[in-house]
Amino acid sequence: MDTINESESLAKYAKALSHPTRLAILKHLENQSCCCTGDLIELFPLAQSTISQHLKELKNAGLIQGELNPPKIKYCINQTHWQQAQVLFLQFFS
Amino acid sequence: MDTINESESLAKYAKALSHPTRLAILKHLENQSCCCTGDLIELFPLAQSTISQHLKELKNAGLIQGELNPPKIKYCINQTHWQQAQVLFLQFFS
DNA sequence: ATTAACTATCGTAAATTTACGATGGGTAGA
DNA sequence: TCTACCCATCGTAAATTTACGATAGTTAAT
Incomplete structure (x- = not known):
């Protein structure tokens, strides 16, 4: 990966990490290894759609992935x- | 520092790193040890006020500091x- | 005092982000 | 098929971000 793409990738990852809720979601995933949207709704004082939106951004950044586990994800x-x-x-930071 | 503040600090730093221009400014500062606004204006195809704005955000995040070196900063x-x-x-990421 | 050089700040517009409620889509079980 | 459950997406509003030109401030030298 060249320098330009590295810089863009780093900026993309940093952006994904730039919101406390997303950091908390990732930290939770690190501990639990996995979880579904409903678990997170109970953890945060946010609407379901807002959680879903944060998950989408983390997914777009590539940091998480979702798989069907009916009826959950x-x-x-x-x-x-x-x-x-x-x-x-x-x-x-080297 | 407790977990909440750590999370907020991390989010703050991540936000500062979330723009390619700011990443490039920081990388340049790592190489040059220091520089002034004018140096950066020649490096980026951006207006002086925009560079200054990015510098302000990096300063607010705490990642850089400026000192008077008249007539430059x-x-x-x-x-x-x-x-x-x-x-x-x-x-x-541990 | 004036001027020149350098940079911050102001005002503003377009784009993006963040949040919500409401709606829609998909799956499992009745 | 119908219902219940889980979750994504839509529509929207407020706040923030990013960019610019124009203006203001600060310092050194004339």
């Missing part, structure tokens, strides 16, 4: 992109 | 907060 960390983000932040 | 990385950010990101 199971979200977990996308290890590939997670590790890529880790490397990029590490490099940046 | 010399910006450099705020090592204390920089290292704190580094630790917080490291912890987060």
Whole structure:
């Protein structure tokens, strides 16, 4: 990956991490390994649609992935992109 | 620092890093150790006021500091907060 | 005192983000 | 098929972000 794309990727990951609720969701996923939207609704004083929106942004950034687990949807960390983000932040602060 | 403040601090730092221009400014400061606004204006295809605005956000986030070096203003990385950010990101991805 | 150089701030417009309620879509079981 | 449950998406409003040009402020030298 060239420098420009690295910079854009890093900015994209940073943006995903730039909201406390999204940080909390990710931290929860780190502990629980996975969870569904309903679990998060009980954790945060936010509307269901708002949680869903944050999940969508995390998914768009590539940091999480969701799979069907009827009638629920199971979200977990996308290890590939997670590790890529880790490397990029590490490099940046090196 | 308790968990809540750590989360807010991390979100604040992530927000500062969430724009490619600000990432580039920081990377430039890492290489040059310091620079002034004018140097950056030549590096980016952006208006002077826009650069100044990005510098202000980086300063508000605590990642850089500026000192008078008349007739210029010399910006450099705020090592204390920089290292704190580094630790917080490291912890987060641990 | 004036001027020149450098940079912050103001005012503003367009785009994006964040939040909500309401609606819609999909699946499992009755 | 119908219902209940879970969740995404739509529509929307308020707040924030990003960009610009224009203006104001600060310092050094004339």
